[in-house]
Amino acid sequence: MAGPGIVIIGSGFAGVGMAIKLKEAGFHDFLILEKAADLGGTWRDNTYPGCACDVPSHLYSFSFELNRSWSRMFSPQAEIWDYLRACVDKYGIKPHLRYGKQVVTLDWDDAAREWSIGTADGETLRAKAVVSALGALHIPKFPDIVGRGSFAGPAFHSAEWDHTADLAGRRVAVIGTGASAVQFVPRLAAQAAELHVFQRTPPWIQPKPDFAFSERARRTLALPGAARALRNTLYWALETRALGFTVDPRLMKAQERLALNHLAAQVPDPELRAKLTPGYTIGCKRILLSSDYYPTLTRPHVTLHTERITEITPTALRTGTGGRIEVDAIVYGTGFKVVEKLREQHITGRGGLSLQDAWREGAEAFHGVSTAGFPNLFFLLGPNTGLGHTSVVFMIEAQVRYVMECLRLLARTGARALDVRPGHQRAYNRRLQARLGRRVWTEGGCDSWYLDEHGVNRTLWPGFTFEYWARTRRVRSEAYELIR
Numbered sequence: 001m002a003g004p005g006i007v008i009i010g011s012g013f014a015g016v017g018m019a020i021k022l023k024e025a026g027f028h029d030f031l032i033l034e035k036a037a038d039l040g041g042t043w044r045d046n047t048y049p050g051c052a053c054d055v056p057s058h059l060y061s062f063s064f065e066l067n068r069s070w071s072r073m074f075s076p077q078a079e080i081w082d083y084l085r086a087c088v089d090k091y092g093i094k095p096h097l098r099y100g101k102q103v104v105t106l107d108w109d110d111a112a113r114e115w116s117i118g119t120a121d122g123e124t125l126r127a128k129a130v131v132s133a134l135g136a137l138h139i140p141k142f143p144d145i146v147g148r149g150s151f152a153g154p155a156f157h158s159a160e161w162d163h164t165a166d167l168a169g170r171r172v173a174v175i176g177t178g179a180s181a182v183q184f185v186p187r188l189a190a191q192a193a194e195l196h197v198f199q200r201t202p203p204w205i206q207p208k209p210d211f212a213f214s215e216r217a218r219r220t221l222a223l224p225g226a227a228r229a230l231r232n233t234l235y236w237a238l239e240t241r242a243l244g245f246t247v248d249p250r251l252m253k254a255q256e257r258l259a260l261n262h263l264a265a266q267v268p269d270p271e272l273r274a275k276l277t278p279g280y281t282i283g284c285k286r287i288l289l290s291s292d293y294y295p296t297l298t299r300p301h302v303t304l305h306t307e308r309i310t311e312i313t314p315t316a317l318r319t320g321t322g323g324r325i326e327v328d329a330i331v332y333g334t335g336f337k338v339v340e341k342l343r344e345q346h347i348t349g350r351g352g353l354s355l356q357d358a359w360r361e362g363a364e365a366f367h368g369v370s371t372a373g374f375p376n377l378f379f380l381l382g383p384n385t386g387l388g389h390t391s392v393v394f395m396i397e398a399q400v401r402y403v404m405e406c407l408r409l410l411a412r413t414g415a416r417a418l419d420v421r422p423g424h425q426r427a428y429n430r431r432l433q434a435r436l437g438r439r440v441w442t443e444g445g446c447d448s449w450y451l452d453e454h455g456v457n458r459t460l461w462p463g464f465t466f467e468y469w470a471r472t473r474r475v476r477s478e479a480y481e482l483i484r
Helices: 013-024 077-090 181-189 215-221 226-239 242-246 249-266 270-275 293-297 392-413 422-436 465-471
Strands: 006-009 030-034 097-099 103-109 114-119 124-127 129-132 155-157 171-175 194-198 302-305 309-312 316-319 324-326 329-332 377-379 417-420 480-483
Touching: 006 013, 006 124, 013 030, 013 077, 013 392, 114 129, 171 181, 181 194, 181 293, 215 226, 242 249, 249 293, 293 302, 377 392, 392 417, 392 465, 392 480, 417 422
Parallel strands: 006 030, 006 129, 030 097, 129 377, 155 329, 171 194, 171 329, 194 302
Antiparallel strands: 103 114, 114 124, 309 316, 316 324, 417 480
């Protein structure tokens, strides 16, 4: 039953970043529990053709560990995964990793004032604090279509890509046109005999300013201060995109013009262009980046379908217009369970309070990190800390620093645990939701994965990231109850 002082759940950017800062501060009594056989989170799981980041690599990385040798402005999946593994090696995190440890229960012990952590293989650990670094994009979401399980050919989600399936010369259906699909659809089209893309809502797509760094550019970036200067330039350039999100949706007009011009330049057919033109305010859903998705849809063997799929049979897809499309394989690009990911966990806090009961009216946390009734449990990328305009790694670093300040508060005061006061949590979230209610995500005329079943945005941060950074610079001790 013995265990470490701190348990981190998950080994993606959030878990690795937390571990590095713990070790740097002299906390060595911690473990990272990882359900899979290797680290990397999203960048381990998503191996679909064309998988790459849609945030510039020099910004989608730790500020304390700049990589001056990225191959491209937007690096591919394998390179980002290598970067994470290199961070683990450099900062000595390997001894703290435990693979094949899927956490299935988290229970707070009121008497012992510590957490009991149960794993799927039957082990129980006890820890003074738990950091949930599960990430947002790790539980695939499938559409609720009649007969989905009856399909006889290969059928898989993009995050669980079946590399044994030979799709060359086959008839392939792609269901969903989100961030993953716009990357893998061009690659599928290069090998499939027929490609049928089923679109429910057209995404807003802007050109992807991607290019390979030349040897000369990499040598320049190796000069003192050069990589930092590029990172800072990228940060402020992307932060300006938040003006339309945080100030006034009308400021998104320039973003909209860029996307519409991109569509007009790449899709000359007016009928196809009409199908691909969104009918909601840009930014209401995630803005996607691609310079080869639209041209792919104009190819003669690629068909865009906008009718609803009503049934999947062993060999075909039926649509609401009575059509029947015979296919050999199906790829689901239907995203992830984002809002539901934490609410589905078995977590009980003080007095046996379940997380489901605590969040029965919606997921919320103080700064997205602490939830009342769950002492010494810290969420990284928790409720309302996601982003639609820049690098989420920036948010992770701000949250990691905030958790470190919480741990230092415990060390200074000699308290056993801290629990955010319900009044402070409610006041914080009232202000946050008041801001979100006037933003493009709720007034933009779309239904996105940012919203929960009540239509409330439980996913995104409503402001600039430097604002979140400033708000989490220090821990307000009066917002917490110290448990001794």
